Amino acid sequence: MSTATKAAPRAAGRSKKKVEPLYYFFLFPALILFTLAITVPGLIGIFFSFTDSIGIGEWKFIGFTNYIAAFSDPAILSAFLFTFGFALCTVIVVNVIALMLAVGLVSRIKFKTGLRAIFVIPMVVSGIIIAYVFNFLFQNSVPAFGQALGIGFLETSLLANPDLAWVAIVIVTAWQAIPGTLLIYIAGLLAIPGDVYEAADIDGATKPQQFTRITLPLVMGYVVINVILGFKGFLNAYDIIVGLTNGGPGTSTMSIAMTIITGFNSGDYAYQMATATLFFIVSVILAILQLSLNRRNSV
Structure with a gap:
């Protein structure tokens, strides 16, 4: 194996930068807040769009009735x-x-x-x-x-x-x-x-x-x-x-x-x-x- 071939994996390894823990410190709180404030309410809303809910109280599934009515x-x-x-x-x-x-x-x-x-x-x-x-x-x-x-x-x-x-x-x-x-x-x-x-x-x-x-x-x-x-x-x-x-x-x-x-x-x-x-x-x-x-x- 040539010297250039042996050096290639080492150069590739050095090129991979280690992610600083500080990045995760800023990423995860924002990701959690976005999930709780945007993603979860959005998924809950999509779920209830297939029901007859009025926002409170009992509800039941009605399928695509709301979508058909909206169209x-x-x-x-x-x-x-x-x-x-x-x-x-x-x-x-x-x-x-x-x-x-x-x-x-x-x-x-x-x-x-x-x-x-x-x-x-x-x-x-x-x-x-x-x-x-x-x-x-x-x-x-x-x-x-x-x-x-x-x-x-x-x-x-x-x-x-x-x-x-x-x-x-x-x-x-x-x-x-x-x-x-x-x-x-x-x-x-x-x-x-x-x-x-x-x-x-x-x-x-x-x-x-x-x-x-x-x-x-x-x-x-x-x-x-x-x-x-x-x-x-x-x-x-x-x-x-x-x-x-x-x-x-x-x-x-x-x-x-x-x-x-x-x-x-x-x-x-x-x-x-x-x-x-x-x-x-x-x-x-x-x-x-x-x-x-x-x-x-x-x-």
């Missing part, structure tokens, strides 16, 4: 449709505006540091507080503004219009979500070497051409990250909708989260657990698709 329930289907439509619209609005602001805030303008601090303020304010403030504005200030300018659809509150209430929810949600997305885009833009733009200037590229052919391709990984994080977050929309419309007018702005929680409070525990399980399955499928997209784009 044919117009309220559930409407909540799913609203939630996914709202999430899609909001993620587009948030990313377009945040990217535009980020480009402006990394350019050579005065007071850009102070402006960055101002733009991130909405991120640190509670969603329910933001919703109540905008509720007042949409109920009073905006109609007064619409009447003064003679703008018909603004003369009454958007929140009272079943066809336009979702627009108000998108506006308020975007207002709170843009700062976090903005910070990620700023980090991505600052990572682009300045030499790239200098070379483009020498070649005579205009600012729009630099944006479409240099900036956008180089921050595409950040776009994917923001779209994934935003879409997954908007699917769980609850507090802002509660503060603005409480699911109204009627049930036109009822999200999945609101439908489930409202059902829990009205004693419809097992049925809404079936709805929550279906929502969980859809979320897992989306997560797998997003993970595949991440790998494909090397994000």
Whole structure:
């Protein structure tokens, strides 16, 4: 056996790093808490989705009855449709505006540091507080503004219009979500070497051409990250909708989260657990698709 062959196993043995006990000290408490607070309640909820339980008292197995009913329930289907439509619209609005602001805030303008601090303020304010403030504005200030300018659809509150209430929810949600997305885009833009733009200037590229052919391709990984994080977050929309419309007018702005929680409070525990399980399955499928997209784009 050659010297190189004998040395190979020893080198492989040395390459295996011993795991420090401190890692387990931090891992196991978090793992136990996650299991007790998330995994176990989730499994219990899935179990009860196959029963007729109201949350307390006696119950019995009823199989897939709750799931069959959920698939044919117009309220559930409407909540799913609203939630996914709202999430899609909001993620587009948030990313377009945040990217535009980020480009402006990394350019050579005065007071850009102070402006960055101002733009991130909405991120640190509670969603329910933001919703109540905008509720007042949409109920009073905006109609007064619409009447003064003679703008018909603004003369009454958007929140009272079943066809336009979702627009108000998108506006308020975007207002709170843009700062976090903005910070990620700023980090991505600052990572682009300045030499790239200098070379483009020498070649005579205009600012729009630099944006479409240099900036956008180089921050595409950040776009994917923001779209994934935003879409997954908007699917769980609850507090802002509660503060603005409480699911109204009627049930036109009822999200999945609101439908489930409202059902829990009205004693419809097992049925809404079936709805929550279906929502969980859809979320897992989306997560797998997003993970595949991440790998494909090397994000």
